[in-house]
Structures are given as C-alpha cells and as structure tokens.
Amino acid sequence: MSEPLLRIRDLTVDYATDRPVRAVDGVSLDIHPGEIVGLAGESGCGKSTLAYTITRLLQAPAEISGGSIEWRREDGGTTDILGLGGRELRAFRWQEISMVFQGAMNALNPVHRIGPQIEDVFLDHRAGLNKAERRERAAELLRTVGIPVDRLRSYPHELSGGMRQRVMIAMALALRPRLIIMDEPTTALDVVVQRNILEEIDRLRSEFGFAVLFITHDLGLLLEISDRVGVMLSGRLVEENTPHALLDGAGHDYTRHLLSSFPSLRGDTPITGTRYVDRGPATPREEARA
Amino acid sequence: MSFTQQELADPDLSGSEPDAGPPRTGFFRATGRATGRRRTSRGWKFWVGLAVCVFFAVVAIVAPFLVPNPNQSSPVGLQPPSAAHWFGTTNIGQDVFGQVVAGTSGSVVIGVVAGAITVVLSMIFGVGGAFLGGFWDNASSLVSNVFLVIPGLPLLIIVTDYVESRDIVVIAVVIALVSWAGAARVLRAQTLSVRSRDYVDAARVASESNWRIMLREILPNLMPIIASQFVFGALGAILAEAGLSFLGLGAPGGKSWGSILFFAQNAQAITLGAWWWFVPPGLCIAILGAALGLINFSIDERINPRLRTAAIAKRSRSSRPKGAAA
Amino acid sequence: MRYYLNKLGFYLIAAWIAITLNFLLPRLVKGSPVDVILAKTQGVAPMPPEARHALELQFGVSHDPLIVQYGQYLHNIFTGNFGLSVSYYPTPAIEVVMQALPWTLCLVGLATVISYVIGIVFGSWLGWRRGTWTDGILPASTFFSAIPYFWLALVLVYVFGSILHWFPVSGGYDLNITPGFTPEFIGSVLLYGILPAITIILASVSGQLLGTRNMMVSTMAEDYVVTARAKGLRPTRVFGSYAMRNALLPSVAGFAMSLGFIVNGSVVTESVFGYPGVGFTLLTAVQNNDYPLMQALFLIITLAVLGANLVVDLVYGFIDPRTRLAN
Numbered sequence: 030m031s032e033p034l035l036r037i038r039d040l041t042v043d044y045a046t047d048r049p050v051r052a053v054d055g056v057s058l059d060i061h062p063g064e065i066v067g068l069a070g071e072s073g074c075g076k077s078t079l080a081y082t083i084t085r086l087l088q089a090p091a092e093i094s095g096g097s098i099e100w101r102r103e104d105g106g107t108t109d110i111l112g113l114g115g116r117e118l119r120a121f122r123w124q125e126i127s128m129v130f131q132g133a134m135n136a137l138n139p140v141h142r143i144g145p146q147i148e149d150v151f152l153d154h155r156a157g158l159n160k161a162e163r164r165e166r167a168a169e170l171l172r173t174v175g176i177p178v179d180r181l182r183s184y185p186h187e188l189s190g191g192m193r194q195r196v197m198i199a200m201a202l203a204l205r206p207r208l209i210i211m212d213e214p215t216t217a218l219d220v221v222v223q224r225n226i227l228e229e230i231d232r233l234r235s236e237f238g239f240a241v242l243f244i245t246h247d248l249g250l251l252l253e254i255s256d257r258v259g260v261m262l263s264g265r266l267v268e269e270n271t272p273h274a275l276l277d278g279a280g281h282d283y284t285r286h287l288l289s290s291f292p293s294l295r296g297d298t299p300i301t302g303t304r305y306v307d308r309g310p311a312t313p314r315e316e317a318r319a
Numbered sequence: 320m321s322f323t324q325q326e327l328a329d330p331d332l333s334g335s336e337p338d339a340g341p342p343r344t345g346f347f348r349a350t351g352r353a354t355g356r357r358r359t360s361r362g363w364k365f366w367v368g369l370a371v372c373v374f375f376a377v378v379a380i381v382a383p384f385l386v387p388n389p390n391q392s393s394p395v396g397l398q399p400p401s402a403a404h405w406f407g408t409t410n411i412g413q414d415v416f417g418q419v420v421a422g423t424s425g426s427v428v429i430g431v432v433a434g435a436i437t438v439v440l441s442m443i444f445g446v447g448g449a450f451l452g453g454f455w456d457n458a459s460s461l462v463s464n465v466f467l468v469i470p471g472l473p474l475l476i477i478v479t480d481y482v483e484s485r486d487i488v489v490i491a492v493v494i495a496l497v498s499w500a501g502a503a504r505v506l507r508a509q510t511l512s513v514r515s516r517d518y519v520d521a522a523r524v525a526s527e528s529n530w531r532i533m534l535r536e537i538l539p540n541l542m543p544i545i546a547s548q549f550v551f552g553a554l555g556a557i558l559a560e561a562g563l564s565f566l567g568l569g570a571p572g573g574k575s576w577g578s579i580l581f582f583a584q585n586a587q588a589i590t591l592g593a594w595w596w597f598v599p600p601g602l603c604i605a606i607l608g609a610a611l612g613l614i615n616f617s618i619d620e621r622i623n624p625r626l627r628t629a630a631i632a633k634r635s636r637s638s639r640p641k642g643a644a645a
Numbered sequence: 646m647r648y649y650l651n652k653l654g655f656y657l658i659a660a661w662i663a664i665t666l667n668f669l670l671p672r673l674v675k676g677s678p679v680d681v682i683l684a685k686t687q688g689v690a691p692m693p694p695e696a697r698h699a700l701e702l703q704f705g706v707s708h709d710p711l712i713v714q715y716g717q718y719l720h721n722i723f724t725g726n727f728g729l730s731v732s733y734y735p736t737p738a739i740e741v742v743m744q745a746l747p748w749t750l751c752l753v754g755l756a757t758v759i760s761y762v763i764g765i766v767f768g769s770w771l772g773w774r775r776g777t778w779t780d781g782i783l784p785a786s787t788f789f790s791a792i793p794y795f796w797l798a799l800v801l802v803y804v805f806g807s808i809l810h811w812f813p814v815s816g817g818y819d820l821n822i823t824p825g826f827t828p829e830f831i832g833s834v835l836l837y838g839i840l841p842a843i844t845i846i847l848a849s850v851s852g853q854l855l856g857t858r859n860m861m862v863s864t865m866a867e868d869y870v871v872t873a874r875a876k877g878l879r880p881t882r883v884f885g886s887y888a889m890r891n892a893l894l895p896s897v898a899g900f901a902m903s904l905g906f907i908v909n910g911s912v913v914t915e916s917v918f919g920y921p922g923v924g925f926t927l928l929t930a931v932q933n934n935d936y937p938l939m940q941a942l943f944l945i946i947t948l949a950v951l952g953a954n955l956v957v958d959l960v961y962g963f964i965d966p967r968t969r970l971a972n
Contacts, residue, residue, distance in 0.1 A: 084875055122877030135868040140890050140966060149886070153878045184966045200876075364784075465659045468901050469666075470950045472909035473927060477943050480931050481670055501902055558793050562913050565795050566928055580796065584917070589803045589814075597803075601796030608791025616787060619859070 032101055033059035034208055034240055035083070035126075040096035042078055042087070052078040052091070054264035060208060065234065065241045067251030069287070070261035076244045079261075080210050083242075084126055085110065085118060100125060103207075123150055127201040129194075131213035136197060137185035143196055144181035147171075150203050170199040174229060191222035198229065202237065210242045215250075227254060248287050252276065260284045263307050283307070364620070368613030375607050378420060379427035386417040400595050407595035410586040418579050419599050425575030426557050426604070429491050433556030436495035437502055438549045444499070445506030446541065450514060450533060460507060466500035475559060479568050487570045494559045495552070502548040509544045513537050547618040554611040561604050576600035648968045649959060656955045663947040667940055668718050722944070728937035732929060738941040741926060746945065748817055749922030752838055753911045756845035757904070763846070764853025765896065769889050771854070772861020783855070790851035794910035798844045798917035805840060812840045815919040841911075841918045849907050857896060864892040894965050900957040908950060 035058075042053040052075045060066050068076045081087050083098060098110040102125075113121055130136045138146055147167040151158050158166070168178045174195040185193060194214060201209050211230070215223040231254065234241060245251060251258050252272040260268040260283065268281040275284060286305045378385075393412035400407045406415035441463075448459025475497045482493060513519065514537065522532045563569040564577025565584065583589075583597040709717075721727065727738035771779050806814035818824070818833040864870060865888055873887040896903075912924030919925065923942055930938040962968045 086871060086875055119877040119879065122875060124877065128872075128875045130868055130872060136872045138869045138873070138887055138891070140894075140964070141886065149878060149882060150876050153876075153882065186967050461655070461658070464655065465662050467905070468656075468659055468951055468954050469663050469947055470908045471905050472912050473924075473943050473946050476912070476927060476931060477670065477939060480939075554791070558791075559909075561793050562795060562909070565913065566916060566931075568931070580799070584799070589799060589807055592803075592807060594803060597796070597799050601793065601799065604796060605788065605792045608793075609788040612787045612791050613784070616783075 031061055034062045034101055035060040035242075036097075036099040036101075036107075037079075037083070038097045038099075040079070040082065040098065041094045042075075042082055043092055043094045045090045045092055051264050053082065055096070056261075056264075056266045058259060058266060058269070060240050060242060062207065063234070063238050063240055064256040065243055065254055067255035067258040068242060068244045068261060069246065069248040069251050069258060071246055074261040075264040076261050077212055080128070080212050080242065080244055083110065083210060084122060084128060085113065120154070123201075123206065124154055124204045125206055126208045126210060127204070127206040129197045129201050129209060129211040129214045131216055134190065134193065134217065137193060139185055141184075142181065143183055143185065143188075147181075147196070147200050147203060150200070154204055166203070170203060171196070173202065173233070174199045190218055191226065194218060194222075194226055195229070198226070198233070202233065202239075205237065206239060208240045208242065210244070212244045213246070214243075216245065216247075230254075260287065262305075364613045365617035368610040368617065371606060371610035372614070375423055375427055375603075375610075379424040382420050382424045386414075386420050388417075391417075397591065397593050397596075399593075406599050407593070409582065409596055410588075410593075415579075415596055415599060419576065419603060422574065422576045422579055422600060423603070425487060425570060426560065426577070426607070428487055429494070429560040429575065430553035430557040430607075432488060432491035433495045433498075433560075434549045434551075434553030436492060437499045437552030437556070438545060440495065440499035441502035441506050441548060441552075442545070445503035446510045446533075446537070448503075449507040449510035450529075450537065456507075459503070463500045463503040463507070466497075467504060471497050472559070472562065475563065476566070476568060479563060485568075485570045487574065490560060490563065490570060491556065494556045494563075498552065498555050498559065502552060505544060505548060506541065509541055510537060513540050543618050543622050547615050547622075550611050550615050550618070554608055554615075557604065557607065557611075576604050648962045652955060652958045652962065656951050656958075660948060660951055663951070664719070664722060664944065665715075667944050667947075668715060727941035727944075730930075730938040730941075731935035732933040732938065733935075738935075738937040741938055742923065742941045742945050745921055745923045745926040746949075748920065749911065749915070749924060750949075752841055752915075752920065752922060753845065753907060755838075756842045756911070757849075757907050759842070760846040760850040760907075761853060761903075764850045765857050765893065767850075768854040768857025769861050769884075769892065771858040772865065772892070773884055773888070775858075775862050775865070783858070786851045786854050789847070790855060792848060793913075794844060794848045795913040795917050797848050798841070798914050801840055801844055802917065813837050814840070817921040837920070841914050841920050844914045844917075845907060845911055848910055849903070852906065853896070853903065856899070857892065860892040860895055861888060864888050867891070894961070897957060897961045897964065901954045904950060904953060904957075908946070 037056060037058045040053055040056045041051065044050040044052055054075075056075075056079060058066070068079070070076050078087070078091065081091075082093060087093070093111060096111075100108040100110050100121075102108055108121070110121070137143070144164070144167055147170060148163045151163045151166060155163075164181075167181060171178050171180060176192060176195055176199070180188065180192070180196075185196075188196065197214070214230075215226050218226065227250075230241065233239075243251065243255060248258075248260075252275065255272060257269065257271055258275060259266050260281065262283045268275070268284045270280070275288070283305055390413060393408065393414075395408055396410045396412045398404060398408040398412075404414050404416060406419060409415060409418070444459040444463050448456045475494065478493055478497065479490065482489065519532060519536050522536050527535070560569060560575060561577030561580070564575050565580045567581055569575065569578055569581070577600075579600040580597055583593070583600075586593075586596075588594075588596045725739050727742075729735050730738040730741050733741050771782065802814045805811045813819070813836065816837055818830065818837050822830050822833050824830055869891075870883065870887050873883045878887075911922070912927065914920070915922045915924035916928050923946055927939065927942045927946070929935075930942060
C-alpha cells in the first residue's frame with residue numbers, strides 16, 4: 030500500500046466545560062490515497078469531533094490536548110495540520126481537504142443563490158480566474174453531479190433535499206481536493222435518494238481519485254462501500270479492519286454487538302435490546318496499537 | 320430594546336425555529352423548573368436581577384411604614400443631600416429620599432399589574448389563536464399586528480386623556496391595552512413551533528382533548544417565554560407610566576417616580592442645578608429596568624443555549640489551545 | 646408577489662382601523678368634545694345655546710347618527726380637513742401638523758438611522774468576537790437600554806446645558822434668526838438638534854446592539870457559517886455574506902417594534918427639549934384640550950409610522966428570498 034495521505038497519531042480532544050469531557054481519546058488512523066475509510070459509531074462517540082479536528086473547525090470549549098495530524102503533500106513533503114494558522118490554514122482548507130456536512134438543509138446559505146456559493150471558493154482560492162471562467166467551472170461542477178445548470182440561479186430553499194446534497198458534493202469537488210470528509214451525508218435523505226448519492230460518490234471517486242472519510246452511524250452502509258472500516262466508542266477507535274475481516278470475525282466486543290443488532294431477514298435473530306457497557310480499553314488488539 | 324430578536328421574526332418566514340429545549344410535560348414539574356438554574360456561575364444574571372427586583376418590591380410594600388408622610392413640606396427648600404435629607408429636598412422642602420421610597424410603590428404596582436394583564440391578553444390572542452389555527456389564528460394575528468404597528472405612546476397619551484380617570488390601576492390597564500401586541504406575537508411564534516412538534520402529535524393521536532393538550536403539552540413548554548414576556552411587560556409598563564407621569568398625565572399626587580420627575584421639571588430643577596431631585600428617581604427606574612432586563616437575558620440564555628457567554632474559554636488560557644482556529 | 650400584496654393589504658387594513666379608532670375613541674369615551682371643552686372652561690353662567698351651537702359648528706360636532714358622522718369624518722380626512730386648532734386658533738389643525746412634521750422627521754429619521762447603523766455594526770462585531778473581553782460590555786449595555794429616554798434627556802440637559810453651556814436646551818432653533826434656507830438658520834437648526842438627537846441615539850442604540858449581538862451569536866453556530874469557514878473563505882466574506890447577511894434579517898423584521906420605541910421616546914424627548922416637532926405639539930394639544938389638533942396629530946403620526954413599516958416590510962421581502970416561497 031502506498032504512503033498514507035493523512036496520518037492521525039494519538040489524537041486527543043477535550044471539551045473544557047465545567048466537567049471536562051474527553052471527546053476523542055488517543056485515536057490513530059491512516060487514510061491512503063483513493064480509499065474509502067468508513068467511521069462508524071453511535072451518537073456522541075466522537076466521530077464528528079474527529080472530523081472537525083482534521084479541518085481545524087473546532088471552537089471553544091473544544092481543545093486539542095495531544096497527538097498529531099500529518100498530511101502528505103503532492104510534492105512529497107508533509108504538512109503538520111495542527112500547526113497551520115491564519116492564511117496558510119485558509120489556503121489549505123477545501124484545496125486539500127473538503128467536507129460534506131450532514132443535512133444540507135442548513136449547510137447552504139439561504140439568502141444567496143447557488144451559483145455564488147460555489148463560485149466564492151474560486152474567488153478566495155483562485156484569484157486568477159475571471160467571472161466567466163468561474164461561472165463555467167461552477168456550471169461544470171453541477172453537470173458532474175447531474176444537476177441542470179440553470180439551477181445556478183436557484184436559492185437553496187428551491188431545491189429538494191437530494192439536490193441540495195448533490196450541490197454540496199459539487200462544491201466539495203470544486204478545488205479537486207485529495208480527501209473529502211463526509212459527515213453523515215445521506216442520513217437525512219430517503220433510501221432511494223441515499224442509494225443514488227452513494228453511487229454518485231463512488232463514480233466520482235473513480236473519476237477524480239480522491240479519498241473519502243465517510244462518517245455515519247450506519248455500520249451496514251459502511252460495510253457495503255468502504256475499503257476499510259473503523260469503529261469508535263466513547264472517543265476511542267476500538268476496531269479497524271476491512272469489511273470482510275469484520276464480518277468474518279470482529280475483534281472487539283462492541284463491533285460484534287453492533288453487527289449482531291441487525292435484524293435478520295429471515296427473522297431468526299431475536300432483537301435482544303441489551304445495552305453495551307463500555308469497560309474501557311481492554312482487548313490486546315487495542316493495546317498493541319499504542 | 321428587544322432581547323429576543325429571533326423570536327420576533329415572523330415564524331412563517333424564518334428558516335429556523337426558536338429553540339425551546341427538551342420537551343417538558345406535566346404542569347407542576349415544569350413550573351418548578353421554569354427558570355432552570357444549573358450552574359450558579361452562569362446564573363449570576365438571574366440572581367442579581369431577581370435580588371434587585373425583590374429589593375424594590377419589599378421597599379414598595381414597606382414604604383407606607385417607612386415614610387408615612389412623603390409629601391410633608393418643610394421650610395428648607397432645594398437643599399443638596401445631607402445627613403438629615405439623604406437625597407436633599409425639593410423646592411417646597413419635601414424629603415426627596417422619602418418621595419423616592421414612596422414612589423416605589425406606584426411604579427412597582429404599575430409594573431406588576433400591567434405586566435399581568437399584558438400576559439393574559441397576549442396569551443389569549445397569541446397562544447389561543449395559534450393553537451386553534453385557521454380563521455382564529457389569522458384573526459388574532461391580524462389584530463395583534465395592527466396594534467403592534469400603531470404607535471404606542473401617542474395612542475397611550477390620547478386614550479389616557481380621553482379616559483380621564485387617573486387611578487393607578489386604570490392607568491395600568493390602559494398601558495397593558497396598548498402594549499400587549501408584542502408579547503402576543505412572540506407567544507404565537509413559540510406556540511406554532513411547539514404545536515408542530517412530535518409530542519403534541521403524539522398526544523393528538525392518543526386522542527387527548529384540546530384542553531388537555533394545551534395544558535399538559537404546550538403550556539409547560541411556553542413557561543419560560545411567558546415569564547419573559549411578563550418581565551418585558553412589567554418593564555415596558557414602568558417606563559410607559561414614568562413617561563406618562565412625566566408628561567403630567569399620570570396618577571396625581573406624586574405616587575410614582577415619573578411624577579417626581581414631573582414636579583422636578585416643572586420647578587425648573589435643572590436650571591437651578593438641583594440634580595439631587597431628578598437623578599435618584601431616574602436612576603431607580605434605570606436600575607429596576609436593568610434588573611428586569613438581566614432576568615430576561617438569563618431566561619433568553621436558558622432558552623437559547625448558544626447565547627451563553629463562553630466563560631469556559633478563559634480557563635484554558637494557561638496552555639495554549641491548538642484547537643481553535645478562525 | 647403574493648407576499649407584497651399581503652403586506653399592502655395588511656397596512657391598508659391597519660390604516661383603516663387607526664382611522665376608525667381615531668373617530669370612535671373620543672365619541673365613545675367622552676361624548677361630545679364641545680361638552681368637554683365647556684366643562685373645563687365654563688364660567689359661572691351657563692353658555693347660551695347659540696354660542697354652543699356656534700362652537701359645535703366650528704368643531705364639526707353634529708347630531709346626526711353615528712354612521713353619517715363617520716361618513717363626514719372620512720370625507721374630511723381625505724380632503725385634509727381636520728377642523729381648526731383650538732390652541733393655535735384660527736389655524737387649521739392640519740397646517741399646524743404639517744409645520745411640526747418636518748422637524749420630527751429630520752430628528753427622528755436621522756437619529757434612527759444613526760442608532761441603527763451603530764447598533765448593527767457594533768452589535769455584529771460583538772457577536773463575531775464572542776467569548777473574548779468584549780462580552781463585558783453586555784451588562785453595561787443592558788443597563789443603558791433600560792434608561793428612560795426623558796431621564797437621559799434631563800441628564801444631558803443638565804450636564805451639557807446648565808453646567809457646560811455647550812448646547813442650547815430648548816427650542817428648535819435660535820428665535821432671533823429668521824427661518825429660511827440660509828446657512829445661519831441651518832446651522833442653528835443643527836446646533837439645537839444635537840442634544841435631542843444624542844438622547845434618542847443613546848437610548849435606543851443599546852437595545853439594537855444587544856439584539857444584533859444575540860442574533861449574530863446564533864447565526865454563527867449555523868451550519869452554513871461552519872461550511873463557509875471550512876471552505877477556507879476569507880474572514881470578511883464569512884462575516885459579511887454568510888453571518889451578517891442572515892443575522893440582520895430579524896432586525897429588519899423587528900423594525901416595527903424598534904420604530905415604535907423610538908417614536909415613543911422622541912415624543913418625550915421633544916417635550917423635554919421643547920423641540921417643535923409633532924410629539925411636543927401633541928402634548929401641548931393635550932394640555933389645551935385641542936381635540937381637532939389631537940386627532941390630526943394622532944392620525945398623521947400613525948399613518949407615517951405605518952408607511953415606514955410598509956416600506957421596511959417590502960424591503961424585507963426583497964432581502965429574504967424565502968418569502969417568495971409559494972405557501
């Protein structure tokens with residue numbers, strides 16, 4: 030396997046509230062060029078916090094207490110993402126790593142048309158383009174995700190949920206990033222649209238070659254589309270493997286718990302409804318990683 | 320002077336609804352938690368505001384015993400503050416401190432009575448209309464919007480003049496009649512938002528009667544906003560009454576802070592440099608008003624958690640946090 | 646389009662209600678205005694019926710059925726006939742109003758604009774810089790927004806007028822100067838207008854500030870602002886196009902209430918400063934039982950406020966594209 034694109038080592042993020050909360054606990058993860066890495070876990074396990082940390086979008090009271098995130102540039106050198114600041118950070122964002130957020134209902138600016146919202150990344154990242162060129166690129170992006178170009182003049186509220194999500198994906202592709210982080214991109218959509226979007230993402234990935242960090246609580250979905258899957262629990266990454274390996278025999282209790290909670294199509298697996306109790310890092314598999 | 324701007328927005332237009340927090344059912348449980356303080360460090364606004372209000376309320380009640388004769392004149396007119404007269408004297412030798420204390424009752428009574436009437440009226444039109452929906456909602460909404468746009472003080476001046484009675488309660492009623500519309504609009508917005516939530520639908524499906532739904536599901540969740548509107552109403556009423564009295568249209572006999580200012584103005588207190596006559600009453604109005612405002616602010620923060628000032632950020636100044644970025 | 650028609654219709658209804666209220670109120674509460682005047686100014690001997698009749702004619706009091714009177718009233722309104730003012734006899738009431746109106750429009754208009762601009766700009770900045778030392782300004786701002794207009798006016802008069810003698814404390818202009826478009830006169834008008842304007846601005850800016858700050862803080866937590874930051878856009882663009890552009894919408898929507906507060910405040914401020922605007926005139930009218938003038942003033946003030954609100958609502962329809970949603 031080639032050199033990892035993104036290398037997260039022992040990342041720890043705390044929320045410095047009255048009673049401090051450790052949202053991400055010593056997580057280490059590699060993402061290689063062009064692969065889809067899925068990240069599963071229930072609500073509150075820290076996956077979104079992890080995503081936001083990678084692009085440095087965290088705000089007080091969150092703070093990074095330890096660890097490193099390294100990015101391999103196209104020229105071969107590495108960038109320490111946690112050390113970036115100001116203009117460098119802004120230049121880095123969206124150009125190298127972009128994001129698709131959960132529920133595009135609210136992720137698009139309601140008072141501006143779609144066109145300007147796609148074009149403004151060109152304004153701030155590609156100073157050399159003129160108006161016509163920006164317009165053309167935006168149109169091309171919409172075509173790529175299968176949306177009629179006249180929609181550039183629409184407002185977000187005039188589009189359906191599925192269309193809005195496609196616009197978000199188009200926006201994420203604008204600067205040809207090498208990694209796209211998708212945080213629950215299909216959760217708010219109905220299953221048919223979900224299927225379409227997922228196929229779209231796969232097709233675009235083949236065409237443009239970007240890697241994807243796909244975050245969702247839907248483990249089943251990840252097992253279908255990912256090259257590798259990680260499972261998070263209470264801020265720790267408790268398991269990481271290929272879908273095949275996980276289905277054959279998962280190492281960690283929690284993963285087994287998640288996998289066994291799928292109701293069987295044949296109706297022979299009772300839904301037990303037991304709560305999983307997190308007993309902290311215990312399995313040798315996890316300790317070997319440190 | 321609008322602290323809850325997001326709630327003033329027309330619910331039909333804005334994208335996001337006001338956040339009322341987790342649903343609370345059960346009337347009594349909710350009223351107990353209506354002001355919900357969880358961390359005292361963040362609740363200082365509420366306690367400071369409440370303390371000041373309680374202080375003034377106590378003074379208002381105790382006033383007749385404390386200063387039995389506020390209008391007692393004496394030969395020493397226009398004296399600056401001294402040991403004998405803490406706030407000095409008026410032009411006919413009345414003790415300004417005594418006047419201010421006595422005036423507290425008038426202002427506080429007005430605030431409470433008008434605030435209460437405002438809340439009742441706004442609940443009828445705002446909550447009632449929104450809950451019943453359809454024609455009733457449109458009608459109530461129209462009425463409240465009309466009253467909202469008709470300028471308040473001119474209307475108040477005219478109605479007060481026509482009504483002629485200068486009884487404090489009558490004035491409170493008139494003030495409430497003129498100013499209920501803003502509260503009605505806020506309550507309507509919140510009721511519409513609550514009404515469309517899932518737990519109300521659940522209650523409907525379970526065939527609960529309208530009244531029960533109103534009482535058990537909707538009202539408890541409106542408590543913070545209703546409390547906030549009462550505070551608003553009281554604040555507005557105190558200011559309105561002060562304005563009316565100042566203009567000479569209020570209750571006669573100097574029973575409120577506004578009327579003290581009226582007499583001061585008439586006696587040319589400013590040109591004569593008698594600052595001790597008009598500064599204390601105005602300060603009292605401002606302080607009580609600010610206290611009410613603080614209470615409202617804290618209710619606002621309770622309703623909309625995003626507003627809480629991030630005092631937490633200060634704690635980690637020692638270790639340079641690497642998380643926060645523009 | 647439907648939005649605009651709705652708004653227009655609403656304001657027409659509101660105007661009609663205001664007009665009708667203006668008609669009904671005195672009649673409901675007082676009976677004949679002539680009786681009231683007579684009651685207040687009556688001497689020992691009762692007024693002869695001819696004199697009473699003359700007064701009635703003059704004030705447009707008729708003994709026709711209410712609905713006919715209403716018709717007459719409406720006709721009078723649309724021809725601008727409000728009768729003759731009692732306190733400025735024999736000037737027609739409408740003329741008195743029209744003379745006072747420009748003063749108030751300029752004073753209130755300018756003060757409103759200035760306090761809005763300061764409140765919005767400063768409030769947005771406070772919201773943007775939330776969590777830093779700037780939050781300390783909030784309690785002070787809360788305090789200021791609770792100060793009654795007229796008390797502030799008194800304090801300003803005292804400090805700047807009586808003690809420092811920097812500004813004049815009464816009137817709209819130096820009475821020794823003849824009104825006209827001369828620099829002298831205009832300079833005098835500006836000088837006399839400064840203190841009242843400062844009063845109004847100071848008293849209303851805090852409320853606007855707090856409201857805008859809260860809205861800004863709310864907006865900055867929205868997903869589209871996070872997206873904007875993730876896109877690596879420059880801070881001014883995030884602040885302007887994404888945050889502020891959305892945070893200001895409720896301010897515009899709430900303009901009606903803000904304007905209401907300002908109108909209230911200016912009535913009292915004008916009274917303190919003896920500034921010859923409609924507020925001051927309304928008060929003298931009340932003190933003199935000048936019913937024709939009171940009616941005329943109330944109506945003009947109300948229609949002006951309704952007009953301003955209509956304009957702002959139409960503007961809102963323009964700046965928030967979601968209003969064009971077909972319901």
